[in-house]
Amino acid sequence: MNVQGKSSYHEVHARSLADPEGFWAEAAKDIDWIEPAKRIFDPSQGTYGRWFAGGLVNTCYNALDRHVERGRADQVALIHDSPLTGSVTKLTYAELLNEVQALAAIMQDFGVAKGDRVILYMPMVPEAVVAMLACARLGAVHSVVFGGFAAKELATRIDDAQPKLILSASCGIEPGRIVQYKPLLDEAIRLAGSKPKACIVLQRPQLTCEMTPSRDYDWASLRRKALNDGKRAACVPVAATDPLYILYTSGTTGVPKGVVRDNGGHLVAVKWSMFNLYGVKPGEVWWCGSDIGWVVGHSYIVYGPLLHGATTIMYEGKPVGTPDAGAFWRVISEHKAVAFFTAPTAFRAIRKDDPEGKFIRQYDLSKFRTLFLAGERADPPTVEWAEQQLKVPVIDHWWQTETGWCIAGNPVGLGMLPVKHGSPTVPMPGYQVDVVDEAAKPVGPNTMGSIVIKLPMPPGCLPTLWNQDARFKEAYLSEFPGYYKTSDAGYKDEDGYVFVMGRTDDIINVAGHRLSTGGMEEILASHPDVAECAVLGVKDAIKGEVPCGFLVLKAGVKRPPAEIEKEIIALVRDKLGPVAAFKLAITVGRLPKTRSGKILRGTIKKIADGESWTMPATIEDPKALDEIGEALKGRV
Numbered sequence: 001m002n003v004q005g006k007s008s009y010h011e012v013h014a015r016s017l018a019d020p021e022g023f024w025a026e027a028a029k030d031i032d033w034i035e036p037a038k039r040i041f042d043p044s045q046g047t048y049g050r051w052f053a054g055g056l057v058n059t060c061y062n063a064l065d066r067h068v069e070r071g072r073a074d075q076v077a078l079i080h081d082s083p084l085t086g087s088v089t090k091l092t093y094a095e096l097l098n099e100v101q102a103l104a105a106i107m108q109d110f111g112v113a114k115g116d117r118v119i120l121y122m123p124m125v126p127e128a129v130v131a132m133l134a135c136a137r138l139g140a141v142h143s144v145v146f147g148g149f150a151a152k153e154l155a156t157r158i159d160d161a162q163p164k165l166i167l168s169a170s171c172g173i174e175p176g177r178i179v180q181y182k183p184l185l186d187e188a189i190r191l192a193g194s195k196p197k198a199c200i201v202l203q204r205p206q207l208t209c210e211m212t213p214s215r216d217y218d219w220a221s222l223r224r225k226a227l228n229d230g231k232r233a234a235c236v237p238v239a240a241t242d243p244l245y246i247l248y249t250s251g252t253t254g255v256p257k258g259v260v261r262d263n264g265g266h267l268v269a270v271k272w273s274m275f276n277l278y279g280v281k282p283g284e285v286w287w288c289g290s291d292i293g294w295v296v297g298h299s300y301i302v303y304g305p306l307l308h309g310a311t312t313i314m315y316e317g318k319p320v321g322t323p324d325a326g327a328f329w330r331v332i333s334e335h336k337a338v339a340f341f342t343a344p345t346a347f348r349a350i351r352k353d354d355p356e357g358k359f360i361r362q363y364d365l366s367k368f369r370t371l372f373l374a375g376e377r378a379d380p381p382t383v384e385w386a387e388q389q390l391k392v393p394v395i396d397h398w399w400q401t402e403t404g405w406c407i408a409g410n411p412v413g414l415g416m417l418p419v420k421h422g423s424p425t426v427p428m429p430g431y432q433v434d435v436v437d438e439a440a441k442p443v444g445p446n447t448m449g450s451i452v453i454k455l456p457m458p459p460g461c462l463p464t465l466w467n468q469d470a471r472f473k474e475a476y477l478s479e480f481p482g483y484y485k486t487s488d489a490g491y492k493d494e495d496g497y498v499f500v501m502g503r504t505d506d507i508i509n510v511a512g513h514r515l516s517t518g519g520m521e522e523i524l525a526s527h528p529d530v531a532e533c534a535v536l537g538v539k540d541a542i543k544g545e546v547p548c549g550f551l552v553l554k555a556g557v558k559r560p561p562a563e564i565e566k567e568i569i570a571l572v573r574d575k576l577g578p579v580a581a582f583k584l585a586i587t588v589g590r591l592p593k594t595r596s597g598k599i600l601r602g603t604i605k606k607i608a609d610g611e612s613w614t615m616p617a618t619i620e621d622p623k624a625l626d627e628i629g630e631a632l633k634g635r636v
């Protein structure tokens, strides 16, 4: 029996835990396999076992070819809606397949084959989707790097992934400015030890770029020639356990972690989620308003909707200012989207500009059924506002780059459970979510602890980090034996609803972007005038949190602190990128510490957030906290 739409959540979830292999074998029937898996789950492989071991498959075939073969050739697969360039472009499944086949053939000419890595440093243009699928077609491993990262971050990823080829564009477009990608790409390649064989560069009409002879190739010319010559690449069979992509995410140091996604587990899980979680049917229009540089963009701009035979919207714009706070409603109405997935930060921005929801009432949203929120904790006031204004269910759900799909959510397709504001609802099938104490013992309902997932994780979740099994085990599996550590803290209530309250490490969430304060501290500490520093996330009404850096200057530095603070802000933008939203650097005489020398970050944060705090018993000198309070006056 296919579980789709026939079972209630509790029955489905219980079955997924009692008989995981039976459950996922059934879900795997929605995928076209070249060879079915020999074992649905093989516990002897990999770091904690592998899903669909022995299976052969091709992700691109499942996303495109099979739909073209089975009657969806003329259905629109991809709508690119760009208020930033004033354009809407639509590609049918047949057209998208044609583009992907041609680009895959071009990549083959550059020697790209199964297992080779290809980095994509691309803005939100249809060519980025074509490139991801072309890699999948060849069994090459794509690694998309978000455009808001600076050259050094790109260089780190180039060195780790060692790509044969890089695909990029001349520019990205942000409100009021054009972001030149090419100088960033050139600088990253200069910084990286590993050099790609070639770069294919899309020249956008808004700003073209210089090409580096014998390294850079013009995307449009290659495409024209491939199409004219009738060059098309076929799908390459890959093992279900082979990597589909690497996606880097912030670690607790400045070195990002290369999250590996396999082909088979990812196919089964994201396809399953499209109806059972999101309630979307094949042929319907779905919109995930994220960026392809994030996991949400991978799973739900590209793979999920296309595997499902839906129409996906790719949006190059912002919630406000492109041109106004009605932008989202215009897109939903114009393209008749039935469901929309975005981050709470976007809704906070809209609410600020249009508190009474006047724009919402200017559009026909009659087709729109559900709003999904993820990327950061959905604060109850934002959820309530969205519910009141849109009059559709507003579903918060919680997941991570590592998991690739939802850990806890409210399964619309299986039958929605009552919403509890502040909770992303319940664990999805395959996830046994426990809350444990420091000794890895489950705690009772409504008791805070570390949120962990019992091994094995379900299909779709990371099997390891790229070339770093040991780091994977150390970072995720060692602290709570038998569990995956989410590094999120929270509790479950008496109904099994999960409440995610915050991180247990140095990661902060800025506008739905996951950033390491440790990584930022490394940048601050590299400034010649800085003796010591601490970066922590402070409350922000729109972005949820923003980083705030505290600096202690070296003895003898005579320059005005304001000048150094400006340099520090520029340095973070230059080294990490604008996405860090690092705009607050504050010079202090010293950092408050415990007697053993630990910086009192938690207390500093409470002071910055205007929350009540108590003097830590172990503080070295209580006056240091008063000094922080003074320094913060008028700054946050």
Ligand SMILES: CCC(=O)SCCNC(=O)CCNC(=O)[C@H](O)C(C)(C)COP(=O)(O)OP(=O)(O)OC[C@H]1O[C@@H](n2cnc3c(N)ncnc32)[C@H](O)[C@@H]1OP(=O)(O)O
Residues within 6 Å of the ligand: 123, 146, 147, 148, 149, 172, 174, 175, 179, 289, 290, 291, 294, 295, 296, 317, 318, 319, 343, 345, 346, 374, 375, 376, 398, 399, 400, 401, 510, 511, 512, 513, 514, 543, 578, 579, 580, 581
């Ligand atoms: C569930 C698993 C996950 O959590 S996956 C991650 C999910 N997160 C998301 O989907 C992210 C959600 N957030 C957003 O989409 C944006 O923050 C929204 C809400 C649209 C607001 O965008 P924006 O106004 O640009 O603010 P921001 O904080 O994102 O940007 C900060 C600065 O970075 C820049 N930036 C942004 N994107 C790019 C890009 N692709 N290329 C170059 N620059 C970029 C922005 O322009 C902004 O720059 P500036 O400081 O204003 O000059």
